[in-house]
Amino acid sequence: MDLLEYQAKELFHQMGIPVLPSQRIHHPTDLKGLRVPFPVVLKSQVYTGARGKMGGIKFVENTIDAIAAAQAIFHLPILGKYPKVLLAEAKYNPDREFYLAVALDGSTRRPVLLGSQQGGVDIESKLDQIQQVVVEQEFSSFYARRLAIKMGLKGSLICSVSSIVEKMYRLLVARDLDLVEINPLAVSSSGELMALDGKVTVNDAALGRQSDLATLVASIPTAPPAACGLSLVPLQGTIGVLCSGAGLTMATLDLIAKSKGKAANFVDLGGDYRHCCPPAILQDRIRQGLDLITQDKSVKAVLVNIVSNGVSCLQVAEAIASFLKWEAAHRHLPPLVVRLVGEQFHSARGLLAAINVPVFESLDESISHTVSLTTATPALPREKPKTPLVLASA
């Protein structure tokens, strides 16, 4: 989960990383009370590094221009998103622009420090100039100095830049972050340093012990749900997918696409070893997941693909039957196709067959059947949406 620029800068400020005086603007008229002296930069607070090229950043010299620019930015979608807030920041004229980052690297299984004297907007085209230092053992300041030397810095910049890298690292550790990036780090002709733009990626798994960050993240509209909450991912097609485990969910989506089907959305119930949602509560989660998926009106059929060592096929079938029993009484539901393997498969198939829900043991078959429901316009009578009513009246 990324923080917005102004949130990242607030963290920088707390750590003693230099940032410019700035103010959050929730409405263009807020600019009448601006405490930052002109000239000022107005920046759309959205998640993308390329907002400058898209018109999301404007320089203004006075209040009238500022209000007009703010109105324009508030109404400018960036990658489809409108900003909820702008950041008004003092304008700064850097002599040079550096790139600095601290990230976690899966290959070395260590934090790495990254830096380049060639920072700024076109960083992607200068990747080969970025130097890297792996933090092998417990961090100590010399790792940051090692990066500064690798970046080719000399004299007093070695200590001033490495001191910022050290603060970035300490921020990463103190707040359980995945990434802390400053780009550009402005360098003035006198050697003064200033973080002009920053990016902070919060680690979702650690939010439970980072209460400050959890509050911050909760205020972001696109934030994911809490670690063990269920999350519906919307797509563009007609098939809803309820599946257990990320790998199996991806494989299922791949197979649907391969069979020319289109997924409308999916819910991943998670694997067998989430501490906060053990198999014991899988039945509840199945009902919640089906509810989320079927709220989406574009869903023409639902594929349930549950593979678990913690819960038997029969228990899954019972959860599905109970969902259908309760919900079909209140609303129209799309047809369900269920794929199960493991213990008590036959009892499960029996239970669901009784309420006209087809159950497959083969993943491929379950998928071709589901896709056929959404492509063949005249659905087979026994899968028509109102069938669950049979059970409801039973």
Place this chain on the structure above:
Amino acid sequence: MDLLEYQAKELFHQMGIPVLPSQRIHHPTDLKGLRVPFPVVLKSQVYTGARGKMGGIKFVENTIDAIAAAQAIFHLPILGKYPKVLLAEAKYNPDREFYLAVALDGSTRRPVLLGSQQGGVDIESKLDQIQQVVVEQEFSSFYARRLAIKMGLKGSLICSVSSIVEKMYRLLVARDLDLVEINPLAVSSSGELMALDGKVTVNDAALGRQSDLATLVASIPTAPPAACGLSLVPLQGTIGVLCSGAGLTMATLDLIAKSKGKAANFVDLGGDYRHCCPPAILQDRIRQGLDLITQDKSVKAVLVNIVSNGVSCLQVAEAIASFLKWEAAHRHLPPLVVRLVGEQFHSARGLLAAINVPVFESLDESISHTVSLTTATPALPREKPKTPLVLASA
């Protein structure tokens, strides 16, 4: 440097270690606004574990009794010290009393965790029941559980006690402390834990990076001066001692005692490798030290014993001469005896001889000479106090 009980408990509270509701009392009448419900314990805030036996702790049931008790405690010296503040704390009836501590151990060169189920006032007599766990590698909670097991705890007390030990350890590290002690840790019949008394020893060397603690410590009247300030230690005799380095100062005091002399006070200028006061500023420190020592009216003679690789004998002699020149014009000074070794000894002796200050190369001789000045009542004419005036008029 020890913190007072209420300061230690404030740190406990910040770390989530349970403490009772309490209130500081600066004057007996403060008890009229007491927010802690009766019955209440009033405790003298002085530095000693044995204040209870000396009458520094009283239980009171109502405001009238509380004010009377507070007046008594404010006027009760404990080991010669009067409290500046009392702590009024809720009364608690423990079922059992444990002892817990985290300290740094010079032998293992590690932090150690200490604990016993036999805590309370007579801990000194139960030393052999105190269990110890050395924190060999980076701390992790299992070290604290290991202590709980060694203490003989079972069931839920293992985790509740080890959780407090862990917080004590984290406090030690976060605040650069030498010691965190809870005695007694009260255990109620339901297993609730409460730190009834606590002791925190701050590390003086770390105060420069612990600004909160530095402020706290500065408020304590008996606090030592900042790391590189000069400190006069008062004693009961007649000889002032100015010396360089702790070991040499102790050896000099030992030799004075052996020669039947009595030290009135001493100032240790420090050794050759203090970062904040390198040899380059030793001359200034000599003048300051002599000033501190000679302000004490009981000083009948001053012994200066400087051994340094950073500053020559002549530089030391110049500093002494310059002190005498300035000060003797304003006030009466006791006679000085100087002991020097190293480069430019002869020039140094010549310079000081000219102003009638005897200089010795042998430590033993310098001491017997100094002692003779304070024991033989009729002083030799050339060491009479006003001799430095010769220089002042020169």
Place this chain on the structure above:
Amino acid sequence: MNFTVNSKVLVQGATEPLGAMYVPLMQAYGTPVVAGVSPGYGGQALDGIPLYDLVEQAVEQLGPIDTTIIFVPPYEVLDAVLEAIAAEIHQVILITEGVPPLDTVQLLREAEATETLVVGPNTPGIIVPGQVLLGTHPPTFYTPGPVGVLSRSGTLTYEVGLELTRAGLGQSIVVGIGGDRILGSSFQQWLQILEEDDATEVIVLVGEIGGDNEERAARYIAEALDKPVVAYIAGRTAPKGQPLGHAGAIVASRIAGVGSDIGTAESKLAAFKRAKIPVADRPSQIPQLVQRALAQG
């Protein structure tokens, strides 16, 4: 490495919901679970195995322990692994999902310094069909045989195991290396182990998008492996997640020494193609590719 019935297995977090659920399943499969550790439960028993408050107490009572399986909650994992290492246990199966990655980094530093093998976190663990279950794999999905399976997934691994078993292709060992970005053991490490494992004739590698584990594995296979490998990649059509900023791409690309599209399905498929490793289109196609590899081998 010792994953046999002649080893001693400990379960940390035995009384946690997941621990309590899987301990009897592992015992039923014949796994030599000799003790559980759950602070505060010392002296009690669970499914016939003794419980201890500390790992070192279990070692003191039962002698050296080969493997510990960890089911404790995410924020207690770092401590549990350090405790196991301090008690000289050198094989750790880290089942728990949701361990903060900085904790994983810290526990892996200690594991490397002590030559401790850490499998996971966020893994179904290991099953050696017919012998020992060290994790959450459903035993009935597997059967002994010549196929070594390495996977980053959980339930998808079960799926692949089931496909192989149904096709009559038993498994020599099935290893979930874990689904997190920071992992104790890599595909590469296991490929090396399976290359030397007499029971393994062919290796199935079940990958996912993200990270550079598959790319590095492909290079290693091309350079150093004699046994045939069949691959599968999940996530070819997955919606792109939030990328990890510039640094994410940069780190992966600089280390892998390839383009910055690293982590995508395209990058992984290209890497397998370069290494001449057949890639199954769908899980049900894996047995067929395995059979072909066995026939050629």
Place this chain on the structure above:
Amino acid sequence: MNFTVNSKVLVQGATEPLGAMYVPLMQAYGTPVVAGVSPGYGGQALDGIPLYDLVEQAVEQLGPIDTTIIFVPPYEVLDAVLEAIAAEIHQVILITEGVPPLDTVQLLREAEATETLVVGPNTPGIIVPGQVLLGTHPPTFYTPGPVGVLSRSGTLTYEVGLELTRAGLGQSIVVGIGGDRILGSSFQQWLQILEEDDATEVIVLVGEIGGDNEERAARYIAEALDKPVVAYIAGRTAPKGQPLGHAGAIVASRIAGVGSDIGTAESKLAAFKRAKIPVADRPSQIPQLVQRALAQG
């Protein structure tokens, strides 16, 4: 251990006031100071030696370095030592006074893991008279000879060296182990080294009140040392400082296995008496006791 003119010596914090003061003194004595490290000064020179920004740059340019002498400010010491260890320097002389003890604990953990000898902190360092000066000792106070001197003090060590030299008793090596409560090397470690050092015939141990270093040394001498030892203790009449609470006494007493008066002059004198080690009354008495020990030896 290599403290000879045939070693390579680095100075960290060479441009700090103390570093700048003692580098020329060490060079003048013949100490092979090959480089200084001071971040930001890379490329410059000091007293004819090159300066580098990083320790690893010095090693890269000049080859493996035996010893580093550290003069950096107290709060930078931990980093300086970790940097030296990362550059594979295995002898560290830590001159700086005022290092927070928790930093010392941390750097010693790393030093132990890498078998690095740390002398100090808060020490005048080491002098091998006539050969090499690694610290702040005044060279003119010392002369080569058969007496090994071990001390917790600074200027008091100079004093003892001078008394020996004046009495015609030269020194094989003079080691300040440091004045802090947490120290890298102990009396015991050095006694072991000097026992095996051919140049050393008798050892002078200069102790102070506080801690249990002298008590442990006395026990070790009684148990394991053949060479004669003469001791001196400063602080017999020193005013008692603030004691370190119950824990202070407890820790020392439990570990030393003796009474809880550990750390007092009485405790130390009693320990030396038990170990039959002659104790000088005053520094000037040390040469006489050394001569007696040499005559008996």
